[in-house]
Amino acid sequence: MNRIRKRILRIGIMVGVAAILFIAVGGFIAYKITKYNQLRKKAMTLEAHELTEKDKEFLNRKYPEDADNIEAGMLYPYQYGKLESARKDIAYLEEKYPGYGFVFLHINGDADLFGGFGKRNKSSYRHSSWCLMEETSGREVTVHQWIYEDGTVVLKDNFYGYGIEEDYAAYYKEQLEQRIDGVVEVRAHISDVHGDEYDSSTTAQDIIDGKFDVQPDVTIILSADGRTEEECEAFSKSLVSALREITGQRLVEASYKFNYSFYEGTEEEILNRKENELVSVYHDYKRLGNLGWE
Numbered sequence: 001m002n003r004i005r006k007r008i009l010r011i012g013i014m015v016g017v018a019a020i021l022f023i024a025v026g027g028f029i030a031y032k033i034t035k036y037n038q039l040r041k042k043a044m045t046l047e048a049h050e051l052t053e054k055d056k057e058f059l060n061r062k063y064p065e066d067a068d069n070i071e072a073g074m075l076y077p078y079q080y081g082k083l084e085s086a087r088k089d090i091a092y093l094e095e096k097y098p099g100y101g102f103v104f105l106h107i108n109g110d111a112d113l114f115g116g117f118g119k120r121n122k123s124s125y126r127h128s129s130w131c132l133m134e135e136t137s138g139r140e141v142t143v144h145q146w147i148y149e150d151g152t153v154v155l156k157d158n159f160y161g162y163g164i165e166e167d168y169a170a171y172y173k174e175q176l177e178q179r180i181d182g183v184v185e186v187r188a189h190i191s192d193v194h195g196d197e198y199d200s201s202t203t204a205q206d207i208i209d210g211k212f213d214v215q216p217d218v219t220i221i222l223s224a225d226g227r228t229e230e231e232c233e234a235f236s237k238s239l240v241s242a243l244r245e246i247t248g249q250r251l252v253e254a255s256y257k258f259n260y261s262f263y264e265g266t267e268e269e270i271l272n273r274k275e276n277e278l279v280s281v282y283h284d285y286k287r288l289g290n291l292g293w294e
Helices: 002-042 053-062 065-071 078-097 164-175 204-208 229-252 266-273
Strands: 102-110 119-120 121-136 142-146 153-157 183-189 217-223 255-263 281-290
Touching: 053 065, 053 078, 053 102, 078 102, 078 153, 102 142, 102 153, 164 183, 164 204, 164 217, 164 229, 183 266, 204 255, 217 229, 217 266, 229 255, 229 281
Parallel strands: 217 255
Antiparallel strands: 102 121, 119 121, 121 142, 142 153, 183 217, 255 281
16 A cells, blocks of 8 residues: 555656646746847837738737837837738738638747748748638638748638538538438538638538548537447447448548547437537547558
């Protein structure tokens, strides 16, 4: 018994030390970023710019400590450079998807945070990932931006998936209902970013037929229908076989991701409950394709 307690104590100490180190490293990085920005500001002077309300909204999210300067239209050169990059994203999306409007949310990843260029195919570039939102639908959009040393800008996004996802999910739901019982709902999400070759003319059927290299994430909600966890796990083998059959020959060249969950209650009860009211009986995740099952 003492041996078990000592082992638990050692594990607790190790976890505690790891947590402290994680916090310390995170704090150090945050400190270095702050110092870097402070030094960068000292070496620069503020410049006047005409800013729209949308510009100010983005800048205040990115640089909340400079709210007064932003309101006055006074920016440091690096801030204006970031704003110009954001404007490129907006212009790119609104040209690619006429009739839609977009607003900034935040930057997912900023590879040029510490300056310098990354290396790719022997070319130097700066890369950043932006999160925006389509104003009418509320759909979040990811845009990746590459700026090369010669001034070339490459932009890729995932908004082409808006409209495709619903049809893609409906296809899988229909196909599954022909093969197994208990399917309540199917959802699909497209996270893959692509350039001009993927736009609002791209259809779910194009993806289903394998014309485009896109593998949506598919979430399948099922009714446990009184089954235990073990019985749901056994039943999921039928689900896996159905997914393999539906996806068919496309498995040779792609990898498909499926999440599936069994919940307590009938189909109607599950659909009428809020997400946090659902009681999970069994959940699993599978990847089907040229990588096999994981």
